[in-house]
Amino acid sequence: MDFQVVVVGGGPVGVMVASELALAGVKACVLEKRKEITPYSRALTLHPRSLELLDMRGLKEKLENRGGPIPTGHFASLDTRLDFSVLDSASNYTLFIPQNETEEVLEEWAKSLGVDIRREVEVVSVRQHAEGVEVTGVGPEGEFTLQAAYVVGADGAGSTVRKQTGIPFTGTGDTLTAMLGDVVLTELEKPTVLSRYSEQGGTMIVPMNSGLHRVIVVDPERTSVPKSEPVTLEELGASLKKILGTDLGISNPRWLSRFGNATRQAERYREGRIFLAGDAAHIHLPAGGQGLNVGLQEAVNLGWKLAAALKGWAPEWLLDSYHQERMPVNTALLRNTRAQAVLMASDFSQSMGDLRSLLSELLQIPEANRLLAGQISAFNIRYESDPLALAHPLNGSRLRDLKLRTEDGALHQAYEFFHSGSFVLLHFAGDPTIQGADWSRYPHIKPVFASLAEDAADWADVHTALVRPDGYVAWALSRSESEPVESVRQGIARWCGEAGIL
Ligand SMILES: Cc1cc2nc3c(=O)[nH]c(=O)nc-3n(C[C@H](O)[C@H](O)[C@H](O)COP(=O)(O)OP(=O)(O)OC[C@H]3O[C@@H](n4cnc5c(N)ncnc54)[C@H](O)[C@@H]3O)c2cc1C
Structure with missing residues (x-):
């Protein structure tokens, strides 16, 4: 091998x-x-859940040194942007990078x-x-x-x-296809975010580094051009002029490209x-x-x-769980991008304009924002609960970056314990059997004996929780369970193999 x-x-x-x-x-x-x-650069965005995962590996700061945060995301380039600041996280923004x-x-x-x-x-x-x-x-x-x-x-x-x-x-x-250009816009004096939809077409403009802007244009007269046909600066400029009334002094393209809506x-x-x-x-x-x-x-x-x-x-089921967990997430992703394609690129009539402005109004309702912000940020992902675990509302959920106080009195953020990519066993009950066990026999588990150092109602009753290396709760055990050590032993054996230490 x-x-x-x-x-x-x-x-x-x-x-x-x-x-x-x-x-x-x-x-x-x-x-x-x-x-x-x-x-x-194809992608320009890192979203909240990705930032949390990168934080768990100690990479977020490095990325933030190179990018800039904005508090919002977008759905179909609607006028009302998605407000990520309502998400319960220190990473509740888009990192533009x-x-x-x-x-x-x-x-x-x-x-x-x-x-x-x-x-x-x-x-x-x-x-x-x-x-x-x-x-x-x-x-x-x-x-x-x-x-x-x-x-x-x-x-x-x-x-x-x-x-x-x-x-x-x-x-x-x-x-259909759309056009993209990373270009200089000489008529813009400062970095500008701009989005415009009308019967002439749609455009989204966002600032990049080095004085460039990314211009995305959906021109109804150009959406049937195949992806393989190169975009020219003249083509992009002409479409921009049609939609905005000016080509904003487009020049110096670093990258011009065409992309499509293939969905597979x-x-x-x-x-x-x-x-x-x-x-x-x-x-x-x-x-x-x-x-x-x-x-x-x-x-x-x-x-x-x-x-x-x-x-x-x-455990025997673990490798198959990759498909089982990720397939539904991406099925939902394809659904939201297909819906966005209809709203952004299929129809530029007055009726579509009306639909877009109606949806934009709906997005001002906090619950509607929460729903779509949850989808785009990936905060709405929750994996199936462990069927053999005792029921607990946290089972399968994303771990947020809880503030913890460890036994030595030091304050920590929970994500610090994930840098090595192992499971993290969060134990809050001070049980001597659990705290005295020989955890070195489980090198893929990092035990953390701590108390909550913040008001976290959903975690207040937790005796012990096993959190997966990707930051989702494998199982959490309530303090009211009658045989907690045995439940912890079984829960660990189900996920991490039997080591006979409890
Ligand atoms: C215009 C545009 C804008 C986008 N904007 C965003 C955005 O803002 N945010 C976002 O999250 N995503 C965005 N995306 C999507 C994002 O770019 C991709 O999802 C991402 O690059 C996927 O990463 P990947 O590693 O799976 O694939 P890729 O980045 O495609 O990497 C695959 C690699 O495999 C290599 N490879 C292929 N075949 C072979 C072979 N036979 N042998 C060896 N090597 C091979 C390739 O050279 C390539 O380096 C955008 C995409 C486009 C087109």
């Missing part, structure tokens, strides 16, 4: 999966066909963890057999073959891994020893800025599960 896991594709998702594996002590490599990170900068931070982290990233290597074939997977690629020194126990296909929309594995990519192709999802995210993640598993109109975000969340869902299988303590 050359590697325990070969990750095909060194985009943000592949690099994140490989880093999660390396954190857990798994020997992983990334095979990437590009020589370097592409300087053109070009994708290439996010990728640089992730790659630096991966390398610091010892991930072997091999560039200029194109994977051409993937075959699985009973003991592992054979990956064939072509690199600067010609063809080579690697053996791995598992393969993750994070090789983007056209995924070779997905095709080689024969997993159908079900959905619809492009029925892999029918299975797992086929034996092969897994799909990120754009390899789902594509959609990039509306609301979600693709990179969900891909990172998938990477963090998958990494610890594969590590558990390789370390030998994974």
Whole structure:
């Protein structure tokens, strides 16, 4: 076996999966066909739940040093923006950061963890057999073959891994396209956010770094142009002029591109020893800025599960839970992007304008904002409760960054305990059996003996909670349960393997 896991594709998702594996002590490599990170940035946004996960790995500050926070997100570019500030989190905003900068931070982290990233290597074939997977690629020194126990296909929309594995990519192709330009707008004196929809078409303009603005244009006369046809500055400028009455002095394009609304999802995210993640598993109109975000969340869902299988303590159901948990999340994602495509790009009539302004008014209702902000931020994700756990309202929910006081009196944020990518056992009841156990026999669990240092009604009755490495509560145990130590023992054995320490 050359590697325990070969990750095909060194985009943000592949690099994140490989880093999660390396954190857990798994020997992983990334095979990437590009020589370097592409300087053109598709994504510009990191959303609240992604920021929380990156915070759990100690990366949020590094990213924030390169990007800028804005308190909102958007749905279908409606005039009423989504107010993320109502979310119960210190990361209740969008971090505006070009994708290439996010990728640089992730790659630096991966390398610091010892991930072997091999560039200029194109994977051409993937075959699985009973003991592992054979990956064939072509690199600067010609063809080579690697053996791995598992393969993750994070090789983007056209995924070779997905095709080689024969997993159908079900959905619809492009029925419309839109244009994008990262350009200088000389008529704008300062960084400006602007959105305009009318019968002439729609545009969204947001500031980027280095004095550029990203201009996105949906021009009803250009939506049937195929994605493969290059965008020219003249074309983009003419459409902008039609919609805004001025082309804003458009010049100096750094990147011009056309993108479409193809919407597809892999029918299975797992086929034996092969897994799909990120754009390899789902594509959609990039509306609301979600693709990179969900891909990172998938990477963090998958990494610890594969590590558990390789370390030998994974419960039988764990690897399948990756598909079971992420497929519904992305089915909902495709639903919201299809709805946004209709609102943003299918119809520019007066009636559609009326519908957009009506929805915009509805979004001013706090509950409506909460619903859509929950979807776009990924705060509405809750995984199925552990069916064998004692019932508790926190089971399956996202852990927020609770303020805790540990036994030595020190104050901590809960996310600090997730930097090493292990499970975190939050124990609040001071039970001597639990506190005195030999936790070193469970290297994949970090025990934290603490009390709440904030008013957190939903956590007030918790005796002990096991939180997964991706920050979701595996189970929480109420102080009113009659045999708490036995319940903790069983709960740990169900998720992390039996070690006989309790
Ligand atoms: C215009 C536009 C704007 C967007 N804006 C946002 C946004 O604001 N927010 C957001 O969250 N998302 C956004 N997205 C989506 C986001 O860019 C993608 O979802 C994200 O890049 C997916 O990451 P990935 O790692 O899965 O795939 P990719 O980034 O596509 O990476 C896949 C990698 O695999 C490599 N590869 C492919 N085949 C092989 C092979 N056979 N062998 C070796 N390597 C291979 C590729 O070279 C590539 O580097 C946007 C997308 C577009 C098009």
